[in-house]
Amino acid sequence: MATVDLAPPRTRPRTAEENLERALADRVDGEVRFDAGSRATYAVDSSNYRQVPIGVVVPRTIDAGVEALAVCREHDVPVLSRGGGTSLAGQCCNAAVVIDWSKYCTRIVSVDEDARTCVVEPGIKLDDLNAALPGRLIFGPKPATHVSCTLGGMIGNNSCGSTAQTFGKVADNVRRLEVLTYDGLRMWVGPTSEQEYATIQAEGGRRAEIYRGLRAIAADHAALVAERFPDIPRRVSGYNLDDLLPGPNADGTGLDLARALVGSESTLVTVLHAELDLVVEARHTALVVLGFDDIVASARCVDTILPHRPHFLECIDRVIVEFQRFRGVHPRAMAAMPEGQSWLMVQIRDDDPARVAVRTEALTADLREHGPSILTVTDPAEQAELFSIRESALAVSARDPRTGQDNYEGWEDAALPTARLADYLAEWVALLEEYGYSEGTAIYGHFGHGCIHTRIPFELGSTAGVAAYRSFMERSADLCVKYGGSLSGEHGDGQSRGELLERMYGPELVAAFESVKALLDPRNRMNPGKVVHPFRLDEHLQIGPDYDPAEPASAFSYPSDDGRFTRAVERCIGVGRCRRTEGEVMCPSYRATGEEHHSTRGRARLLWEMLRGHEDSPITDGWRSTEVRDALDLCLACKGCLSDCPVNVDMATYKAEFLHHHYGGRQWRRPRSHLSMGWLPALARLASPVAPLVNRIMSSRAAGLLKRAGGIDERRAIPAFATPRFTHWFRERGSRGSGERGEVLLWPDTFTEFLHPRAGADAVRVLEAAGFTVRVPEQELCCGLTWVTTGQLDVAARVLGRTLDALAPAVGDGMPIVGLEPSCTAVFTDDAPNLLPGPRADAIAAATTTLGRLLAECAPDWAPPGLAGREVMVQQHCHQHATGGYGAETDVLRRAGAEVEVLDSGCCGLAGNFGFEQGHYEVSVACGEAVLLPRVRGADAGTAVIADGFSCRTQIDQLTERRGDHLASLLASGLPDDEFLPWPS
Incomplete structure (x- = not known):
């Protein structure tokens, strides 16, 4: 006689990641996403690197973010706190749980106009903050990505931008931070007097342990800090041990944990709130553009300009200008540029227009003996147009429009003493030539602070090319140290330069950085592999020797992309301009939803993952991908990105291409609207002879049924057909x-x-x-x-x-x-x-x-x-x-x-x-x-x-x-x- 098994069916045990996802979903007020599409979207930032995250959490409140970190702690998984995702050194991608603050945690908590301070949440974008502040108050540092970068990200990177010439780095403008350690300590930190320090120690506990330990690390290495920390305004590499030393004043307020944590790239704490110092920018400006024979000549003139107190002092080289002229952008500004092969842009700013004129004349008089060609512009619109050449330099230099060669970051952020800037550049340009990189390399940057930005035509798609990349990075680091510079002057260390920090600071100070990490994050769960104990600079590359993307046949010809859809999708470099919340056109659905995968960048990344073809890609079903289809569903095909995206991603065309293949051979799977509205011209010809009848039907009770049949929203009225045609x-x-x-x-x-x-x-x-x-x-x-x-x-x-x-x-x-x-x-x-x-x-x-x-x-x-x-x-x-x-x-x-x-x-x-x-x-x-x-x-x-x-x-x-x-x-x-x-x- 047969027996019947009445035991309940066995179920597959949940994996650790599934348990984590369920716990986050149960306990966190927010959006918990472990789906393939979200993981693919957050796998890269604006750097050379790619790491697929475990999952993504988008908290609706600060407390929800705190709870998300608590869940991650209980499950012992790493965490990456993320802002705008525009980092250039790889610090915003990791095999961790990504906490994205930029959708909901965007509030200004308070503003004190008299004290010129505000308290903000980490997800607020810089331009949105400045637009909302009362009067003429602004937050001073202004990176080129100001439309999309968040304050949390700026704090993580210690961002600067052109206005840091006047207002300093983010660290110079942060008063206090509310932070959360991985082990759950939540506290406000800032300048700490001896009395406050004593109170903290008397209270005991984890906070006292952290303060005591940090103070001891700083004291033990004070001599090395004084010896090896470059005395320049743009030292961003490493941790800010100098801000942990007691101050010379009576109350000892030199220990400033807020300043010390700025620039730590989510490797030590998660920033929950920031109290910021605000400034007022002078109203009146003049822009002086100076043309020189080469980049070294422009660098030699910097110290002559600095005594004139420029609001900013920026540089662009011939490659930036050649690329933009070839692309036909900023034509009026290009026509106005003075003769030269390298240019300095100097803005004089003052509340008194007469003083602007006097200071500008004094500057130009002082420079004439140096022989540059000089253009002085006082009209604000013309100044803005000229400066847009500089602001678009990063994106414009990403791909050589003449040859199609890609340029990469990596060694794009060195900062030198201005007195030694020219000598460094002369030797470094020779290094470019030695490696065969000189022709396509674009050089620009914040020369008033000795900070040099570049994009370089590394060949990362071969083993030999990656080896040359490593060698070049190491030699560039040694050259930078030789001239007293910092490996990073703005973009941080992340993965690009973390491995090189010992060349700059020596093993003892790197060990001190490791001690700081061990004290604040003893389990190494905060953005591991960045800054300290770093991944190698040549691993986790987006484009590496094993990069072998699919090259599918396409319906469009992509004449500007070697005739390849894959090459077109590779245009996106993650600069994030599509994440702006106002102005221009791009990207309307992102502005409506705040979703990364509804931005032009997010969609491009999903398409890139679809084509990538590696077994570690979350997107595995190619043109049939539902993740890509769903991300593209809210693309309005407005073509705004064709002009507004600085690298001219054309998502409307990519969407049409994808839909063509996604539904290829299975037209019956198409949305009904593709038949009703896609075939509108043919249907209109049929309807036109009987237009009055069709119009009556479409305004009758039958209209709802017809709309549903055609995939049309019932809240929409169907436009009437006209008579006659x-x-x-x-x-x-x-x-x-x-x-x-x-x-x-x-x-x-x-x-x-x-x-x-x-x-x-x-x-x-x-x-x-x-x-x-x-x-x-x-x-x-x-x-x-x-x-x-x-x-x-x-x-x-x-x-x-x-x-x-x-x-x-x-x-x-x-x-x-x-x-x-x-x-x-x-x-x-x-x-x-x-x-x-x-x-x-x-x-x-x-x-x-x-x-x-x-x-x-x-x-x-x-x-x-x-x-x-x-x-x-x-x-x-x-x-x-x-x-x-x-x-x-x-x-x-x-x-x-x-x-x-x-x-x-x-x-x-x-x-x-x-x-x-x-x-x-x-x-x-x-x-x-x-x-x-x-x-x-x-x-x-x-x-x-x-x-x-x-x-x-x-x-x-x-x-x-x-x-x-x-x-x-x-x-x-x-x-x-x-x-x-x-x-x-």
Whole structure:
């Protein structure tokens, strides 16, 4: 007789990581993420290194972060406290539990205007803090990553930036810190008098042990500290033992544990709160740009400039300028640069404009005998544009645009005494030449503090190349020490330079650093392997000898990336500009969610992990990856990153490429919205003959069912189809222009043709009034936009190919193609040469222009009537921002006398199909509510609201009481009436 096993089924025992994840989820008020996508997203920072974390915790409160660390302590796992993740020395990636403070712990706890102090949480971004402070108060140090770096990260790195010339490092501006040790001691630390020290010792316990031990370590090594710590303002390497020594004053306040912990890179404590000193920046400025024959000559002039008390004193070399000129960025600033091969940028700042002028003249007079070419600029906008050359140096130098060679950090942060800076550089440049690195190496930095930043064309993809990298780093370190410098002057040691600290400090002081680590973190669980007991500088490399990524065939051609999708994805260097919270366009979904994997950087990292192909990668299923799909789902394909990202990551294109492959061979798995809105041009042609019926249905009770069937959010109203279509109206009316300025082909995009033909008709009237004859295509054509954005690239290529063929005769005759819908115009100028490379696409890209640009360039003496004194508010379409900007349109309006404001509002949030799709409504509305919609609601009734994108107008129409108009309609508003206009204005 058979027996029946009634015992409960055996279950697989949970792993240690699963137990940890469950404990964190049960006890921590926050987001606990051990999924493959999150681990991949946080595996790298902005350095050469990569380590996949155990998991990620995003605490909602400071106390939740404290609890997360308690759980990690109980499970004996390492912890990395992380800010903006822009570190260049590898200190922000580790095989640990990453605590990311930057999403929720971003509060200003208090501000004391009189004392000029504030208390903040560690996740607040520097620009956000400074924007929120009252009056003219700011936090002084300002790294180039100020839009994205967090105060916690700045404290971890002891950040500086250009303004440290005046305000000092972060350590010089931190008053107190609330910190947490791995073993659970939570305390406020700062300057400690002898009386306070005695009180701490009397209380006993762990705090007393730490203070007593640190004081003893510092006292035992005081002579070595005095001998071997470089006496320069930018000594950032190692731990700040000098801040643990008793002070010379009566109360002995030299022991300052807050200052001592700044720059410890999450290896000693977790920072919970910071009390910061604030400053007021003088109002008036002048910028003096000095051109020299070479980098050594510019360095020799530094000590002549310093007595003039510059607010900052920065350097860029010829490679930075050559790269930017080749890429065509900052053209006006480039044209203004004085002659030279190396440049110093000196800002004089004062509250008295007369003193600025006097000090500037004294500076330039003092420098003339040194022979530099000199440019003095007093206009603030021109100064900002010139200084943007310097601020973008890190990202611009990441890849040589002429050769495609990648440049890397590593030896990018040495700081020298200014008196010895030139001699060091002369010898170090010779070292570059010896190793074959000189041609592509970019040199820049904070020369007023002797700090040199570089990016170097190391060859990290081979064993020999990595060996050369190690050798070069070691010899550079020895050279830096020879001239009395610090291995790091701002970016910290991390993994890049931790191994080299003994060359700078000697074994005794390195042992002292290890003693500090053992005292504060005896189990070595705080960001292990960085600064002390470091990993080797040539292990855990992102790109190393074993790097062998997949090289899949792609639909797009990626002409700027060697024709390789992999190479395109490698563009991202993690600088984090996509994590800014206001200004420009990039990245709207990150601004709405605060999620790292919704930033351009996070998505690029996931794609990189997908292609990496190593067995240790969390992303293992290639194009079928659900983690990558989900991260890309909230990408609005706004193309903002194409222009706003300093390395021109084009996530809209990468998303289309991914969707093309992800759903390749399984179209039935696509979201329903890809069929309803991806095929909008075809559906519009079917609906147009029966437009009144379709419109009635879409406004009836049946609309909800149809929306659900089409993957459309029920809260969205479906735009009505217009009657008649634009081209039908045009052919019935006929062309009327004089043609004195020639013929133009007006492109009837799907949105103008079927949904808003009045914009097309108004464009015809404007063009004719300006002296053009208007033509439209004889055939029914489409640019393929909706198929591109939904990743249906085979269909897009066929549709676009037919259009290129049909337009070839007009293009060949030199006829401009005028686009009204910016996203469709961008298909011609940007997507077409990428999807269908060749002469046809290149020709149509060159021929395509916008209405405003055509009028500005080909009819500069024509001005639309009736706009004098009219206030105009403009929502610039993201694709136009990315592929050409709105400058010409603004010029046309101002020439007509209008008062124009182009909103710095980012993406409207609708973004074609995105805002209509189920699951996107909240993010879509949040994007619009950030700036655009409140500004539209608050505008005067007489202010014209201009939005050339159909999506932008729809978002405004559906979420405000106002209506958005196309530029063409505003320009036509003062023209005589046209009896052939069947649609209301």
